Amino acid sequence: MEQIKTDILVIGAGSGGLSVAAGASQMGAGVVLLEGHKMGGDCLNFGCVPSKALIASGKAAYGQSHAAAYGVADVMPQIDYAAAKDHVHDVITQIAPVDSQERFEGFGVRVIREYGQFLSPSQVQAGDHVITARRVVIATGSSPLVPPIPGLDGVPYDTNETIFDLRDKPDHLLIIGGGPIGMEMAQAHIRLGCKVTVIEGMKALGKDDPEAAAVVLDTLRNEGVEIAEDALAAQIRGQAGAIEVAAQDGRIFKGSHLLMAVGRKANTDTLALEKAGIETTRTGIQVDAALRTSNKKVYAIGDVAGGLQFTHVAGYQAGIIIRSALFGLPSKAKTAHIPWATYTDPELSQVGLTEAQAKERHGETVEVVRFDYHHNDRAIAERKTAGFIKVMVVKGRPVGVTIVGYQAGELINLWSLALANNLKMSQVAAMVSPYPTIGEVNKRAAGAYFTPRLFENQTVKRVVRFVQRWIP
Numbered sequence: 001m002e003q004i005k006t007d008i009l010v011i012g013a014g015s016g017g018l019s020v021a022a023g024a025s026q027m028g029a030g031v032v033l034l035e036g037h038k039m040g041g042d043c044l045n046f047g048c049v050p051s052k053a054l055i056a057s058g059k060a061a062y063g064q065s066h067a068a069a070y071g072v073a074d075v076m077p078q079i080d081y082a083a084a085k086d087h088v089h090d091v092i093t094q095i096a097p098v099d100s101q102e103r104f105e106g107f108g109v110r111v112i113r114e115y116g117q118f119l120s121p122s123q124v125q126a127g128d129h130v131i132t133a134r135r136v137v138i139a140t141g142s143s144p145l146v147p148p149i150p151g152l153d154g155v156p157y158d159t160n161e162t163i164f165d166l167r168d169k170p171d172h173l174l175i176i177g178g179g180p181i182g183m184e185m186a187q188a189h190i191r192l193g194c195k196v197t198v199i200e201g202m203k204a205l206g207k208d209d210p211e212a213a214a215v216v217l218d219t220l221r222n223e224g225v226e227i228a229e230d231a232l233a234a235q236i237r238g239q240a241g242a243i244e245v246a247a248q249d250g251r252i253f254k255g256s257h258l259l260m261a262v263g264r265k266a267n268t269d270t271l272a273l274e275k276a277g278i279e280t281t282r283t284g285i286q287v288d289a290a291l292r293t294s295n296k297k298v299y300a301i302g303d304v305a306g307g308l309q310f311t312h313v314a315g316y317q318a319g320i321i322i323r324s325a326l327f328g329l330p331s332k333a334k335t336a337h338i339p340w341a342t343y344t345d346p347e348l349s350q351v352g353l354t355e356a357q358a359k360e361r362h363g364e365t366v367e368v369v370r371f372d373y374h375h376n377d378r379a380i381a382e383r384k385t386a387g388f389i390k391v392m393v394v395k396g397r398p399v400g401v402t403i404v405g406y407q408a409g410e411l412i413n414l415w416s417l418a419l420a421n422n423l424k425m426s427q428v429a430a431m432v433s434p435y436p437t438i439g440e441v442n443k444r445a446a447g448a449y450f451t452p453r454l455f456e457n458q459t460v461k462r463v464v465r466f467v468q469r470w471i472p
């Protein structure tokens with residue numbers, strides 16, 4: 001058994017763990033990094049990267065079959081599903097060096113390719129190594145939740161960990177779960193020539209603003225995706241190529257393949273947390289606002305901490321704990337400025353409060369201002385006019401923004417900046433946007449806040465009339 005002493009031990013080399021290891025080692029701390037599976041974790045290998053690459057394949061196919069409106073004849077795309085998967089893996093390969101063992105060893109990090117498990121509050125075993133660390137960071141991520149639906153264990157099914165390796169095109173993909181994974185995969189697959197049925201127990205995209213979600217769901221339905229809501233999967237039967245899902249209300253859905261996309265389960269099982277005095281909750285490891293666990297020398301970040309489960313959240317939390325673990329400075333993770341986006345076409349993005357949350361929290365003081373994509377000249381030129389932005393404003397400052405439409409994931413960046421810095425609507429309105437850009441919708445939404453104040457204001461009108469009488 002090799003005994004290793006270090007300043008920081010990071011368990012898990014995914015989005016969160018790699019950010020801690022890179023930052024801490026480059027600032028001079030001794031860092032040991034454990035990874036039991038693939039460097040880069042879920043995001044690189046089974047999550048963000050492959051899903052966005054497959055979505056890009058779907059977009060390319062859709063572009064070919066929907067070109068006539070631009071004066072270019074539609075063609076029936078020749079889709080090679082296996083080649084689309086080659087593209088997905090090529091994209092992973094291109095990004096992988098950034099997350100590689102070699103790169104991190106170059107920073108001076110000791111990388112051990114083993115699963116870690118606590119032996120005591122400050123000691124972790126990984127293979128033949130026992131690591132004693134001043135601070136431990138748990139960044140072990142999450143896995144697909146596979147609920148015990150009767151019959152599921154008797155049929156073949158995919159999750160996000162296997163679907164990107166599937167090379168035979170499904171004739172008819174059944175997807176249980178209408179969250180972001182389900183909807184992104186549904187659209188990618190319908191565009192790649194599969195039939196797709198989404199079976200959702202409650203409302204699809206139910207964590208998002210319902211008005212914005214409806215724009216995405218209408219588009220998917222128009223493209224041919226069957227989306228069954230209030231259809232809790234209760235029984236599954238069949239075999240490879242012929243699978244049946246029965247909903248609680250008796251509806252039956254038939255398809256050739258099944259993808260489970262019903263949420264995530266925190267990766268805590270193999271850590272022996274009880275030996276380190278670390279408490280868990282229903283969703284993951286219990287942490288305080290500084291991301292400390294019930295063992296004050298151990299932090300938990302990213303999906304395993306059970307909050308918002310996004311790569312950029314894991315990265316943001318890494319920055320918070322580096323400040324506290326390396327410099328001993330107080331630091332707190334905030335959530336008000338954390339955006340998220342679902343990369344369907346149209347995209348759907350959110351930062352801060354939704355309209356319903358803002359009204360619940362701020363009551364009558366909330367003003368909702370909006371601007372529709374169909375008034376944006378660039379959106380008209382691109383024929384991408386579906387969608388809108390709405391900004392929830394309290395006392396002149398945005399408290400939440402919902403965008404659904406072309407490039408919504410890009411447009412939300414500006415509002416994340418505004419919320420992170422508590423900017424006023426006047427500061428957003430002061431920005432000049434180049435014409436014609438989709439980004440003008442941001443400025444026009446800010447402008448919409450001032451329109452009634454300027455153009456429907458009798459005092460303003462009186463002042464203007466008075467000044468006009470006197471200036472030469």
Ligand SMILES: Cc1cc2nc3c(=O)[nH]c(=O)nc-3n(C[C@H](O)[C@H](O)[C@H](O)COP(=O)(O)OP(=O)(O)OC[C@H]3O[C@@H](n4cnc5c(N)ncnc54)[C@H](O)[C@@H]3O)c2cc1C
Nearest residue numbers: 012014015016036041042047115116141302303309310311
């Ligand atoms: C299909 C899909 C699409 C997604 N798309 C997006 C997106 O577009 N944008 C976005 O922001 N987020 C997206 N996400 C979410 C994103 O992937 C996660 O939020 C992110 O990967 C979490 O990072 P993490 O560091 O917490 O965990 P991970 O990246 O999963 O890393 C955890 C690592 O820890 C390792 N590990 C586990 N246990 C141990 C142990 N005991 N010892 C050593 N190593 C261990 C695992 O092998 C893994 O490599 C997507 C997720 C999925 C599933």
Ligand SMILES: NC(=O)c1ccc[n+]([C@@H]2O[C@H](COP(=O)([O-])OP(=O)(O)OC[C@H]3O[C@@H](n4cnc5c(N)ncnc54)[C@H](O)[C@@H]3O)[C@@H](O)[C@H]2O)c1
Nearest residue numbers: 177178179180181182200201232233261262263309341342
């Ligand atoms: N674009 C992105 O950033 C992106 C993309 C994909 C995933 N993610 C991350 O991954 C997480 C997990 O995504 P997800 O879509 O798996 O989870 P989710 O929790 O967002 O959605 C799961 C859906 O499955 C439904 N469901 C649960 N049990 C069911 C049953 N028996 N029958 C029918 N429906 C059932 C739920 O009602 C819910 O709507 C997301 O919350 C997000 O953090 C992010």
